[in-house]
Amino acid sequence: MTAVPLRKRVRVKTLLLVLLCGWLFAVHLGLLLQYGLDGQSASMGDALLARNAETASANAVTSVVVSYRGFDTLGEVTVLFLAATGIGLFFGRRDRRDSEVPETAGSPPNEMMVTGVRLLFPVLILLGVYVVVHGHLSPGGGFQGGVIIATAFFLRLLADPDFRLSHTRVGLLESLSGSGFVIMGLLGLSLAGTATFLGNFLPHPVADMGRLLSAGVIPIIYCLVGVKVGAEVAAIFGDMLERGGEHEAAQVKDKPEAE
Amino acid sequence: MTLPLTPVWFVALPLLLAFASPLWVRYRLLMPLLVGTPALLLLLAFVLLPEVRTGPLLETIVIAPPLGIHLQLDSASWILVALISLAGLLATAFIWLSDAEPYLRDRRAFVFLLLLIAGCNGMVLTGDLFNLYVFLEIAGVSAYALSALRRDASALEAGLKYLIIGSVAAVFFLFSVVLIYLQTGQLNMAAVAARFGGIPAPMQLLIGLLMLVGLGIKAELFPFNFWVPDVYQGSHPVLAGLFSGLLVKAFLFVLFHLVFLLLADPQVAGLWLMGLGATTMLIAEVVALRQEDMRRMLAYSSLGQIGLITLALGFGMQATTAGGLFHMVNHTLVKLLLFLTAAVLLRSFVSARLADLAGAGRARPLAAALFVLGALAVMGLPPLSGFASKLWILKGFAEAGVFWPVALILLAALIEAGYYFRWIKVLYDPNGDLKAAAPVERMAYVPMGVAAGLIILLGVAPFLVDDLFIEGAQTLLDRGAALSAVLGAGS
Amino acid sequence: MLAFLDDPKILHGIYVLGTLTLFFIGLYGLLAKRHLLKVLISIAVMELSVYLLFVGLATSPGETAPILSDGLTEFAGMADPVPQALTLTAIVIGLAVLALGVSLAVQYHRLTGKADIARMTELKEL
Numbered sequence: 001m002t003a004v005p006l007r008k009r010v011r012v013k014t015l016l017l018v019l020l021c022g023w024l025f026a027v028h029l030g031l032l033l034q035y036g037l038d039g040q041s042a043s044m045g046d047a048l049l050a051r052n053a054e055t056a057s058a059n060a061v062t063s064v065v066v067s068y069r070g071f072d073t074l075g076e077v078t079v080l081f082l083a084a085t086g087i088g089l090f091f092g093r094r095d096r097r098d099s100e101v102p103e104t105a106g107s108p109p110n111e112m113m114v115t116g117v118r119l120l121f122p123v124l125i126l127l128g129v130y131v132v133v134h135g136h137l138s139p140g141g142g143f144q145g146g147v148i149i150a151t152a153f154f155l156r157l158l159a160d161p162d163f164r165l166s167h168t169r170v171g172l173l174e175s176l177s178g179s180g181f182v183i184m185g186l187l188g189l190s191l192a193g194t195a196t197f198l199g200n201f202l203p204h205p206v207a208d209m210g211r212l213l214s215a216g217v218i219p220i221i222y223c224l225v226g227v228k229v230g231a232e233v234a235a236i237f238g239d240m241l242e243r244g245g246e247h248e249a250a251q252v253k254d255k256p257e258a259e
Numbered sequence: 260m261t262l263p264l265t266p267v268w269f270v271a272l273p274l275l276l277a278f279a280s281p282l283w284v285r286y287r288l289l290m291p292l293l294v295g296t297p298a299l300l301l302l303l304a305f306v307l308l309p310e311v312r313t314g315p316l317l318e319t320i321v322i323a324p325p326l327g328i329h330l331q332l333d334s335a336s337w338i339l340v341a342l343i344s345l346a347g348l349l350a351t352a353f354i355w356l357s358d359a360e361p362y363l364r365d366r367r368a369f370v371f372l373l374l375l376i377a378g379c380n381g382m383v384l385t386g387d388l389f390n391l392y393v394f395l396e397i398a399g400v401s402a403y404a405l406s407a408l409r410r411d412a413s414a415l416e417a418g419l420k421y422l423i424i425g426s427v428a429a430v431f432f433l434f435s436v437v438l439i440y441l442q443t444g445q446l447n448m449a450a451v452a453a454r455f456g457g458i459p460a461p462m463q464l465l466i467g468l469l470m471l472v473g474l475g476i477k478a479e480l481f482p483f484n485f486w487v488p489d490v491y492q493g494s495h496p497v498l499a500g501l502f503s504g505l506l507v508k509a510f511l512f513v514l515f516h517l518v519f520l521l522l523a524d525p526q527v528a529g530l531w532l533m534g535l536g537a538t539t540m541l542i543a544e545v546v547a548l549r550q551e552d553m554r555r556m557l558a559y560s561s562l563g564q565i566g567l568i569t570l571a572l573g574f575g576m577q578a579t580t581a582g583g584l585f586h587m588v589n590h591t592l593v594k595l596l597l598f599l600t601a602a603v604l605l606r607s608f609v610s611a612r613l614a615d616l617a618g619a620g621r622a623r624p625l626a627a628a629l630f631v632l633g634a635l636a637v638m639g640l641p642p643l644s645g646f647a648s649k650l651w652i653l654k655g656f657a658e659a660g661v662f663w664p665v666a667l668i669l670l671a672a673l674i675e676a677g678y679y680f681r682w683i684k685v686l687y688d689p690n691g692d693l694k695a696a697a698p699v700e701r702m703a704y705v706p707m708g709v710a711a712g713l714i715i716l717l718g719v720a721p722f723l724v725d726d727l728f729i730e731g732a733q734t735l736l737d738r739g740a741a742l743s744a745v746l747g748a749g750s
Numbered sequence: 751m752l753a754f755l756d757d758p759k760i761l762h763g764i765y766v767l768g769t770l771t772l773f774f775i776g777l778y779g780l781l782a783k784r785h786l787l788k789v790l791i792s793i794a795v796m797e798l799s800v801y802l803l804f805v806g807l808a809t810s811p812g813e814t815a816p817i818l819s820d821g822l823t824e825f826a827g828m829a830d831p832v833p834q835a836l837t838l839t840a841i842v843i844g845l846a847v848l849a850l851g852v853s854l855a856v857q858y859h860r861l862t863g864k865a866d867i868a869r870m871t872e873l874k875e876l
Contacts, residue, residue: 017782025774028465032766035442035462043444044326045808045832049816051326052825060816060825064835071320071328075381075393076839078274079400082374083846086404087853089367090415138819143842171281178278182271190262197267197320210818229842236849389836396843400850407854413872415858420870422851423789427780429847430796433840434773437804440833493872 056204057136057215065141066218066225070198074181077228081178084232091239109159117159124152132226136215142222146229153234157241165238170231177228184221264307265318266332266384269300269340270394273377277370284366290355293369297347297376304341311337312730315744317386324745325450328387331745334730338584339383339512346504346591347376349706350497353599357606357703362408363495371408375401375501379509386745388436388446391513395432395477399425402506406494417493424476424486432473435466442466448520449745452738455521467528470517478510479565480532481539491558496605499554500598503561504591511565511587515572519735520742525575532573537667540566544674548681553601553611556678557594560637563671564590570664571652578655580732585724586648589636589717593645596710597633600626603703607695613682618691623699627686629707634679636714638672644717651721758810765806772799784867786855790848797844801837808833 048060048068055063065073128149135141156163188199204216212219273296276283283289310316315333317324332340351372354363362368378398385391403425407418440446442462443454455463476483491499518528540563547559568590571583603626604619605611620627636643639650649668656665685691717724734741755761772795779792809829816828859865862872 014782017778021774021778021781024777025770028770028773029766031461031465032770033763035459043440043808043830043832044446044450045444045830047326048322049825049828049831052816052831058818060828060831061834061838064831065838068322068327069389069832069835069839072390072393072836072839074274075390075397076842078277078374078377079393079396079843080846081278082371082397082400082404083850085367085370086400086407086850089404090407090410090853090857139815139817143838175278175281179275182275182278185267186262186271186275189265189267195263197265197271197318199321240853389839393839393843396847400847403850403854410857412858412861415854415861416870416872419786419851419854419858422847422854423793423867426793426847426851427796430793430800433797434800434803437800440804440836441807446832 053206053209055200055215055218056206056209057218058210059136059138059141062136062141062218062222063215066136066221067198067200070185070221073225074185074198077178077181077225080229080232081174084174084235087236087239091242108161113159114161117155121152121156124155125149128152128226128230132223133212133219135222135226136218137210137212142225143229146226147233149226149230150233150237153230154237154241157238165234167235167238170235170238173227173231174235177224177231180224181221181228184217184224188217264303266307266316266330267318267320268303269344269380269384270330270377272296272300273373273380277373277377280366280370283369289366289369290364293372294348294351294355296373297344297351300376300380301341301344301348304337304344307332308337315734315741317744324386325445325447327447328385328390329447329745330384331386332384333734333741333744334727335516335584335732335735336383336512338588338727338731339509340380342508342588342591343376343379343383343505346501346595347372349595349710350501350504350599352706353497353602353703356700356705357602358700359497359602360409360495362410363497368405368408371401371405372501374398375405375506379505382509382513386448388439388448388451390446391448392429392433392436395510395513396429398506398509399429399477402502405498406490406502408498409495413493417490420486421490424483428473428476428483430473431469431476435469435473438462438466438469447745448517449742452520452742453746456523471531474510474514474517475535477507478514478569479507479539479562480535480569481542481566482535484539484543484562487562488555488558491561492552492554496554496598496602496611499558500595500602503558503594503598507561507565508587508591511568511572516735519575520738523738529573529575533570533664536566536569536571536573537664538566539563540570540671541667544671544678548674548678550678551613553604553613553616553682554598556682557597557601560597560675560678561590561594563675564594564637567649567652567668567671570668571655574656574659574661574664575736576655576659577729577732577736578658579652580655580736581725581728582648582651582655584731584735585651585721585728586645589644589648589714592710592714592717593633593636596629596707596714597637599707599710600630600633603699603707604630606697607699608693609696613685616691616693617685617688618693620686620688621691622693622695625704626699626707629704629711630686631683632711632714634683636718638675638679642715642718644714644721647718647721756811761811762807765803769799769803769806772796772802786858786865786867787852789867790851790855793851794844794848797840801840801844804833804840805837 052060052063055067057063128145131140131148132142132145185198188194188201189197191201194201200216202216208214276292276296283292311332311334315331318330320328374397378394378401381394382391403418403422406421407414439451442458443451445451479487518525522528543559543562547556550556568583568586571579601611607623636645639645653665776792776796780789783789813829816831
């Protein structure tokens with residue numbers, strides 16, 4: 001490949017762009033400083049906060065995320081699912097290549113690192129599970145904890161040559177937790193007590209607020225979200241890593257991939 | 260324990276089936292479910308129709324509207340939901356019956372197709388601005404992945420271009436939603452609409468412009484649509500048909516829904532949009548004249564029709580709005596039919612370029628005949644459905660005494676006739692000697708036949724459906740009724 | 751010494767300034783840069799600035815996190831929970847789209863050896 005410089009010397013264009021962006025910046029700044037600074041009075045968020053005790057969840061952000069605006073969260077999980085599926089598609093075709101290409105491209109990691117990572121792994125998983133399970137009591141929740149769990153797997157994938165992520169199992173977890181979320185929503189719709197999609201159909205007495213077993217379906221849904229986010233982010237990491245390694249190996253052997 | 264039939268099924272059912280997709284692979288149910296889901300949704304839409312005609316169907320999710328999210332199925336959004344399900348049904352049936360390329364038939368394509376339908380349904384149904392952003396991203400991400408599905412260089416390029424431009428649109432839209440929340444403290448569309456007049460005028464303009472950029476990119480309006488032909492050419496024609504048939508329609512509907520709901524006086528915004536629509540229409544039709552690739556030509560033609568729909572809806576009178584909604588339905592059917600014939604021709608002759616298709620009409624007579632039918636319907640010749648809807652729009656403009664759009668629409672139809680006849684002439688070129696390279700399943704013509712049948716039926720008997728479209732237009736334009744339906748009669 | 755930050759107008763003004771600077775740095779990068787990854791990063795910067803604006807302006811000085819802990823017993827005097835929840839949602843969506851974009855860009859680069867947005871010309875007429 002010839003070395004073509006990516007940036008041509010088009011000074012006039014750059015100057016014009018800077019001027020355009022600067023002008024837009026000034027306009028926006030003027031508008032926002034003039035009209036945007038008064039904190040809003042009586043927003044729907046404040047109304048939700050005032051009513052939040054009814055969910056019996058000590059963390060108001062969690063009750064908004066999982067209950068009041070749970071439909072958004074379902075959509076958000078869907079977008080993540082779509083991205084994970086898409087990334088699996090573009091980095092895919094692993095079953096055939098597993099046998100052909102050696103797993104580790106560079107030099108194997110040293111013993112210290114492998115042992116350290118193996119020690120760290122259960123601690124990270126525990127932290128992740130804690131953050132997920134306490135989502136309705138303290139800062140944290142399914143997304144944050146799920147990502148911590150995924151990081152644990154990412155660490156193992158990077159540092160431990162013997163570690164494999166079973167794609168069938170990850171896929172199964174992904175689909176089970178996703179369907180579980182929708183089914184919890186449909187249960188809320190079909191039970192007479194709530195009769196709305198994603199309604200909180202389990203008993204959630206306010207007196208229990210602050211205990212681990214409180215707030216009805218909120219912790220259950222957040223755990224499902226945690227599993228799903230963990231599985232999906234781990235799958236994204238795994239896909240990127242495996243194909244990345246394979247590609248380097250292929251280049252070392254001077255066999256460019258023919259697609 | 261009962262399972263009530265409510266609008267949430269239009270989103271929840273495809274979502275549930277897509278999440279559980281590994282199960283369907285195991286039991287070999289992928290293809291039946293891919294076709295069955297939109298069919299079920301279409302059935303559900305018809306079951307709900309009598310109820311919708313008596314009044315809008317509001318479904319609360321967790322907490323009642325001004326505070327929470329709600330879904331709203333009224334006469335206007337019903338048309339879109341039914342259209343999305345119908346278009347999804349035809350396209351997926353074509354994928355199944357035509358024994359399409361393997362990459363269109365595996366689990367991932369299943370997930371993307373179902374979630375595209377779910378995203379479009381959600382966008383049309385939701386009554387909440389942030390929820391709209393979420394569904395916009397669901398539909399968007401499925402569309403990016405679908406256009407790159409073939410994984411060769413041109414498909415990846417189409418996917419990348421779509422992804423970059425689509426994310427930029429989403430950022431602008433999110434910015435406007437954030438500003439609205441900071442100004443009004445509300446996210447529910449009706450509650451925002453009730454307070455929108457209280458926002459200082461320059462801020463209103465900024466929010467409107469940001470939203471116009473965001474939704475204008477997504478709805479493929481003039482200054483923001485340079486990427487469209489690339490995406491349509493790089494994707495499989497069936498998918499291009501879906502983008503043109505349901506994705507853009509959903510975005511157009513959302514754009515106009517917001518304009519008519521948020522603005523107490525949509526006159527000025529409507530005039531702007533009419534200008535954009537007219538420019539989109541004329542530029543696209545002129546550029547379409549010299550396209551050498553069938554998919555690109557169809558992409559420009561689709562842009563032209565979208566400009567026409569924008570022009571009709573932007574006028575904001577009941578007659579043109581009803582015509583615009585009717586034309587939306589017609590254009591979806593017609594473009595789907597044309598893109599499906601393009602898929603058949605591309606598959607038979609490997610290329611979709613003008614020079615390589617000389618005489619294709621004799622090797623594939625049925626496909627060529629359907630192409631001619633579709634082309635005539637786009638131009639708006641009687642007795643096809645394009646004639647009926649264009650007539651409604653033109654009559655609407657004429658009754659209001661505004662004649663410049665009438666002239667532009669007739670001019671655009673003339674240009675359309677020019678380039679479609681160029682293609683028809685080549686398809687029936689007596690000197691061409693083409694042999695089909697690959698066979699096409701006979702069953703593949705079934706969904707195309709259904710689309711053609713509907714085009715003729717709607718053209719011959721538009722009186723079967725005109726109530727629906729007039730009711731739809733009334734609901735779309737009646738801001739006061741929409742507000743009081745959600746917020747209660749007092750507001 | 752930093753007591754002037756307790757005035758919501760000043761604090762919010764600083765947020766607005768920072769947000770808009772970030773947003774237009776992102777917009778400039780989007781329009782001026784031609785490397786695919788730089789374009790994707792610019793989009794991410796624009797997204798992040800919008801999140802900052804949302805969380806920053808919806809919270810006023812003196813409000814606590816909307817969580818009952820550390821002896822708090824009622825939901826009063828707390829920050830508005832909705833912008834925080836929505837920002838969480840938006841961040842995850844932004845991350846998902848960015849990851850998909852990067853994987854597309856990497857795959858495109860592998861197939862064609864190109865990473866320049868102006869040279870993406872597979873799909874041109876003639």
